[in-house]
Amino acid sequence: xxxxxSILIPAYNAQQWIGYTLESAVAQTWPHKxxxxxxxxxxxxxxxxxxxxxxxxxxxxxxxxxxxxxxxxYALSVSQGDYVQWLDADDLLxxxxxxxxLAELCEGDxxxxxxxxxWAYFYYRTRSAHFIPxxxxxxxxxxxxxxxxxxxxxxxxxxxWLVSRELTEAAGPFDTSLCFDDDGEYFCRVLxxxxxxRFVGDARVFYRVTPTSRVSYIGDSDKKKESLLRSMxxxxxxxxxxxxxxxxxxxCVTYLQNWYHNFYxxxxxxxxxxxxxxxxxxxxxxxxxLCWKYAWIRPIFGWKTAKSAQTALPQFKxxxxxxxxxxxxxxxxGLPPRTSKA
Numbered sequence: 001x002x003x004x005x006s007i008l009i010p011a012y013n014a015q016q017w018i019g020y021t022l023e024s025a026v027a028q029t030w031p032h033k034x035x036x037x038x039x040x041x042x043x044x045x046x047x048x049x050x051x052x053x054x055x056x057x058x059x060x061x062x063x064x065x066x067x068x069x070x071x072x073x074y075a076l077s078v079s080q081g082d083y084v085q086w087l088d089a090d091d092l093l094x095x096x097x098x099x100x101x102l103a104e105l106c107e108g109d110x111x112x113x114x115x116x117x118x119w120a121y122f123y124y125r126t127r128s129a130h131f132i133p134x135x136x137x138x139x140x141x142x143x144x145x146x147x148x149x150x151x152x153x154x155x156x157x158x159x160x161w162l163v164s165r166e167l168t169e170a171a172g173p174f175d176t177s178l179c180f181d182d183d184g185e186y187f188c189r190v191l192x193x194x195x196x197x198r199f200v201g202d203a204r205v206f207y208r209v210t211p212t213s214r215v216s217y218i219g220d221s222d223k224k225k226e227s228l229l230r231s232m233x234x235x236x237x238x239x240x241x242x243x244x245x246x247x248x249x250x251x252c253v254t255y256l257q258n259w260y261h262n263f264y265x266x267x268x269x270x271x272x273x274x275x276x277x278x279x280x281x282x283x284x285x286x287x288x289x290l291c292w293k294y295a296w297i298r299p300i301f302g303w304k305t306a307k308s309a310q311t312a313l314p315q316f317k318x319x320x321x322x323x324x325x326x327x328x329x330x331x332x333x334g335l336p337p338r339t340s341k342a
Contacts, residue, residue, distance in 0.1 A: 002030075002031070002032045003032065003081070003082035003083055003102070004032050004033065004034065004080060004081045004082050004083075005028075005030055005032065005033045005034075005081050005082070005083045005084075005085055005098055005102075005162075006033070006034050006035075006036060006075075006076075006079035006080065006081030006083070006084050006085065007025045007028070007033055007034070007035045007036070007085045007087055007098075008036050008038075008072065008075035008076060008079060008084060008085065008086055008087065009021060009022070009025070009035070009036065009037045009038070009075070009087050009088070009089055010038050010040055010068050010071035010072050010075060010088070010089065011037055011038065011039050011040065011042065011046050011050065011071075011089035012039075012040040012041065012042050012046070012065065012068070012071070012089070013042045013043060013044045013046060014042070014044075014046045014089035014090055015042070015044040015045040015046045015048075015049050016090075017089060017090035017208065017210075018037070018046055018049050018050055018089050018090075019049050019052070019053075020090075020092060021087060021088075021089055021090060021091060021092060022035065022037070022050060022053045022058060023053075024087075024092040024093045024094075024095070025058075025087060025093065026053060026057060026058065027095045028093065028095060028096075028097065028098050028099070029095055029096045029098075029099045030096075030098040030099040030102065033057060033081075033098070034057060034059070034079065034080065034081060035053075035057050035058045035059065036058075036059050036061065036075050036078060036079055037050045037058065037059070037060045037061065037075075037089075038061050038062075038063060038071040038072075038074050038075045039060065039061065039062045039063070040063060040064075040065050040066060040067065040068065040070070040071040041062075041063060041064045041065025041066070042065075046089070047060055047062055059078075061074070061075075061078065066176070067176060067179060067182075068174075068182065068183075069173075069174035069175060069176045069178060069182040069186075070174075070176045072086070072174045073173045073174050073176065076168065076173070081165065082164065082165050083098075083102070083162055083163065083164055083165065084162075084163045084164075084165065084168050085097075085098055085159070085161075085162055085163075086158045086159060086161065086163075086183075087158075087159050088158060088159065090208040090210055091157070091159050091205065091206060091207055091208055092126060092205070092206040092208070093159060093204075093205055093206075094202075094203070094204040094205070094206070096202070096203075097117065097203045097204060097205065098162060098203075100117075100200050100202045100203040101115040101117060101162045101200045101203045102115075102162070104198055104200050105198075110195055111164040111165075111166040111167065112164070112166065112167055112170075112193065112194050112195040113164075113194065113195055113196060113197075113198050114161065114163060114167060114190060114191065114194040114195075114196070114197045114198070115161065115162040115163075115197075115198050115200060115203075116136075116137075116156055116160050116161055116162075116197050116198070116199050116200070116203075117160045117162075117199065117200045117201070117202075117203030117204060117205060118131045118133070118137055118160070118201060118203070118204055118205070119131075119156070119157040119159065119160045119204070119205040119206070119207050120132070120204070120205075120206060120207065121207050121208075121209050122206050122207070122208060122209065122325075123208070123209055123321065123322045123325035123326065123329075124322075124325045124326050124328075124329035125325055125328065125329050125332070126206045128325060129206055131204065134152070134154050135148045135152060135154065136148055136149065136154050136155075136156060136199075137199055137201070138199050139196060139197060139198050139199055140196065140197050140199075141196050142191045142192055142194055142196065142197075142242060143239070143242040143243045143248070145191055145197055146188065146191060146235070146238065146239045146242065146251075147239065147243075147247065147248055147251045150235060150236075150239060150251045150252060150254065150255035151250070151251035151254045151255065153254075153255075153258040155184060156187065157205055157207045158183045158187070159205040159207070160203075160205045161187065161190070162203075163190060167190055167193055167194055168190070170193035171186065171189040171190040171192075171193050172189060174186045177227075177230075178227045178230065178231055179223055179224055179227045180218065180221075180223075180224040180225075180227040180228050180231070181227065181228055181231040182227075182231070184231055184235070185231045185234050185235070188234065188235055188238045189238070192238055192241075192242065209318065209322065211319070211322075218262055220266075222267070225262060225263060225267060225270065226270075228259065228262060229263075229270055229273070229274075232255065232256065232259060233277075235252075235255065236252045236255070236256075236277070236281075239251065239252060240252070249281045249282060249283070250281075250283070252281050252283075253278050253281050253282075253283030253284075253285075256274050256277060256278050256281075256283075256285055257278075257285050257286065260274060260285050260288055261288035264287070264288050265304065266304065297309055
C-alpha cells in the first residue's frame with residue numbers, strides 16, 4: 001500500500017497567498033495524501049479562503065494565535081501520514097515534488113533517511129525562479145550537512161524536506177519558545193535523528209519572498225534577536241555533539257560571524273556573549289563588514305546609520321522587483337493593474 005503523506009500548512013493572515021498554496025498541494029501527483037491547514041488565529045479571511053478547498057482533501061482547523069511553532073505542532077498531532085510534508089502558507093510545491101521524492105526510496109530503505117530537494121525564491125511568477133545549486137544539494141551525513149550549513153551560511157527551505165513519521169517522532173515537537181528560526185532549530189533535530197539525507201534534484205519548492213513583515217525578518221525586534229541567539233546556541237551544541245573537532249569548531253565560529261551583524265552594535269550584551277562563545281571555540285569575531293558603498297557613512301554618521309543604509313537599499317530593490325513581478329503577473333493573467341501594496 002502506498003504511504004499516506006500529510007501536507008501540513010500553518011497559516012496566519014495569509015488570505016492573499018493561501019489559495020495558491022493549497023492549489024499546489026491539491027495538485028500533487030501523489031494521490032494518497034491529506035492536507036491540513038491550521039489557521040493560527042488569523043484576523044483576515046485566511047480560514048474562509050482555505051475552506052473553499054475543503055471538499056478537495058483539505059481539512060481546516062482554527063486555533064487561537066500561538067505562533068507558527070504551535071500551529072505546526074497542532075497540525076502534526078491531528079495528522080495520520082506515514083510521511084510529513086511541511087508547507088508554509090505562501091509557498092508552492094511543484095506538482096510532482098512528493099512523488100519524485102518517494103520514488104527515490106528503495107525497498108528495504110530505512111525510515112531514517114531524510115529526503116530533501118531544491119528550492120528557489122520567487123515573488124509572483126514561479127517561472128522567474130532561479131534554482132541555484134549549493135553544497136547542501138547532495139546526499140550527506142547529518143554532521144556534514146550541519147557543518148556545511150553553518151560554515152557556508154546555507155539552509156534548506158522547510159518545504160524542501162519530506163520526513164518520515166518515525167523521524168518526526170524521534171525529533172520531537174517544534175520549540176514553541178522560539179519566535180525566530182524555530183524551523184531551523186527543529187530540522188537540526190530531525191537531521192540528528194536521521195541516518196543521512198537523500199537529495200532529489202527534481203523535487204522542487206518555490207519560496208515566496210514577501211514584504212519585511214514576514215516571520216523570517218528580524219528587523220529591530222529584541223524578541224526575535226533573543227530567539228535567534230538561543231537557536232544559535234542550540235545549533236552549536238547539536239553539531240558538536242555529533243563531532244567535536246577543529247573543523248566543526250571553525251564552522252561554529254563562522255556561523256556566529258555570519259549572524260553577528262544582527263546584534264551589532266545595538267545589543268552589546270549579546271555581542272559580548274557571542275564573543276565569549278567564539279573564544280571558547282578558539283576563535284574571534286570581527287566587526288561586521290560594511291560594503292564600500294556604505295562604509296563612508298560610518299565616520300560621519302556612525303555605525304548604526306551605516307548599517308541601516310546597508311540594510312535599506314537591498315530592501316528597496318527587492319520591493320521594486322516585487323512590484324514589477326506583480327505587474328507582469330497581472331498583465332500575463334489578463335488582470336487590470338492595481339495600486340495596492342504588495
